[in-house]
Amino acid sequence: MGITMVDVTLHIDQNSSASERDGLREQLLEQDGVLAADFGSNTPHLVIIEYDPDKINSSAFVELAKNNGLHAELVGL
Numbered sequence: 001m002g003i004t005m006v007d008v009t010l011h012i013d014q015n016s017s018a019s020e021r022d023g024l025r026e027q028l029l030e031q032d033g034v035l036a037a038d039f040g041s042n043t044p045h046l047v048i049i050e051y052d053p054d055k056i057n058s059s060a061f062v063e064l065a066k067n068n069g070l071h072a073e074l075v076g077l
Contacts, residue, residue: 008058009075010047024068
């Protein structure tokens with residue numbers, strides 16, 4: 001049986017520094033079930049996260065951003 005991977009976009013509402021984005025990206029990648037997390041160079045407010053929904057719920061990404069002092073919401077659900 002294969003792994004189901006899906007993508008979700010997380011929108012960060014406020015401006016963030018490169019170090020804040022790198023820190024959030026690293027924390028996302030540490031989550032069980034997250035395969036990839038990337039901010040676009042031209043879209044620093046958006047991070048695309050590829051993950052296994054059987055291992056982690058996308059709401060955890062909003063909570064992780066909140067724990068880092070960022071206001072965020074999921075886009076396109």
